[in-house]
């Protein structure tokens with residue numbers, strides 16, 4: 001699961017949110033953070049509007065860089081046209097406007113007057129089941145629930161149901177429980 005947990009405080013409220021790239025986000029493949037709930041997956045609110053206003057409606061985007069196997073952050077206000085100016089983001093003390101910076105567990109992200117922290121990061125890819133390889137097995141003639149036996153099974157009748165054993169057939173093995 002490629003997911004990330006952000007933690008922040010709004011006045012006396014401690015908030016945290018975990019967003020996974022495997023779930024559908026506003027912009028698939030990225031996690032968007034800002035003040036506007038229609039555009040963001042993590043919505044930053046504050047009871048004091050003068051503080052809340054320092055966060056842009058759509059402020060940052062967090063994405064996974066498969067080459068570096070790390071989450072990165074980019075400032076989405078960097079492309080704003082004048083007279084609007086980019087709203088800086090500070091990550092671990094570094095001002096971020098045009099560049100893309102990696103995030104680590106414990107990274108501090110400052111959006112306006114709001115401070116967020118990366119609480120945890122999971123970069124494990126979703127496990128993919130290996131494709132099943134068909135193998136030859138012998139099957140009994142039971143019309144309801146045929147039973148499969150190894151090719152070396154040399155009985156004439158199925159020892160589970162008693163039906164006569166048929167020849168070898170190509171089957172996809174079922175995972176043994």
Ligand SMILES: [Zn+2]
Nearest residue numbers: 140147158161
């Ligand atoms: Zn059988």
